[in-house]
Amino acid sequence: MEILKLSPRLAAVASFVPQGAVIADVGTDHAYLPACLLLSERITPPAHAFDINEGPVESARKTAEKYGLADKMDIRLNNGLAGTRETLADTVIIAGMGGENIADIIARSSWRWTGRHTLILQPMSKAYELCSWLYENGFYIAGEAKVKDGGELYRVLCVKTGRREMPDELELYAGVIRAGEALELEYLEKICRKLQKAAEGLGAAKNAQPERYEKLTKLAQQAKNRLEELKR
Ligand SMILES: C[S@@+](CC[C@H](N)C(=O)[O-])C[C@H]1O[C@@H](n2cnc3c(N)ncnc32)[C@H](O)[C@@H]1O
CATH class of the missing domain: 3.40.50.150 (Vaccinia Virus protein VP39)
Structure with missing residues (x-):
């Protein structure tokens, strides 16, 4: 079989x-x-x-x-x-x-x-x-x-x-990310791109949804900082 x-x-x-x-x-x-x-x-x-x-x-x-x-x-x-x-x-x-x-x-x-x-x-x-x-x-x-x-x-x-x-917002998006865990870092990179894209996607609408724009931009930056920190 x-x-x-x-x-x-x-x-x-x-x-x-x-x-x-x-x-x-x-x-x-x-x-x-x-x-x-x-x-x-x-x-x-x-x-x-x-x-x-x-x-x-x-x-x-x-x-x-x-x-x-x-x-x-x-x-x-x-x-x-x-x-x-x-x-x-x-x-x-x-x-x-x-x-x-x-x-x-x-x-x-x-x-x-x-x-x-x-x-x-x-x-x-x-x-x-x-x-x-x-x-x-x-x-x-x-x-x-x-x-x-x-x-x-x-x-x-x-x-x-x-x-x-x-958990904080970034953890809700990406889960726990530990240094040295290749797939976790890759997942955080994916989330980072996704958040950046979503913030950019708001584009002209950022004035219509200022809070959402601010939240996504802040989260994307947090994700980027965390990635850099973990890769050091
Ligand atoms: C993509 S398949 C996933 C199959 C398998 N669990 C896996 O992870 O490979 C999704 C299945 O969920 C079924 N499904 C979607 N909603 C459901 C629900 N409310 N109750 C039971 N089955 C559902 C679909 O019919 C489909 O067969």
Whole structure:
């Protein structure tokens, strides 16, 4: 049988899954992640694998059949976590979607989130918006990794329940950046360019949105200073 190998992005997500976890993978698509975690005996069955679209649910079922995992997976056509309770799983994975969609799925769940839950979130966009939302809604980022896949850099967030102080704006955009961590520095460079572009993009509108213009310009400068400091 063909070996199931995860992409670097999904492997980074998998690295945060606690040994023996019961997972719910929301937006599972081909269900490669739960299948791989089951095959390596990293998680406890059943692995809940949900998707909102029929095509992906069909693909998930094919993966389960192919790897002999049909009786170990609960594959469902489901919108987010709708209709489920917090006892379903201790680890929720939401990867490969926009940050706003991820926040919306968590917000619309009727789960009572407790310290026993881990959320592993991998936004494809709007990571800043997702991180701010998490802190405003009683979650915090307990760990994070940066990963490069197909030439693109991504953040993978390991999130826990609990009130913590909101990190500063630059950290919300870029996460923790440590000297000597090449991918983290590269990510900060990316954010620096993005902030500069956004500030420039306001261009003529800067008089219409002076506060936003000022905020972005200041943040872009902070990012640049931090980069120089870390590269010294
Ligand atoms: C790009 S795929 C990501 C697949 C996989 N999680 C990964 O990271 O490679 C996004 C999947 O999320 C599903 N999706 C989007 N919104 C959803 C929602 N509200 N509930 C469940 N699935 C959703 C889509 O149908 C799609 O299959």
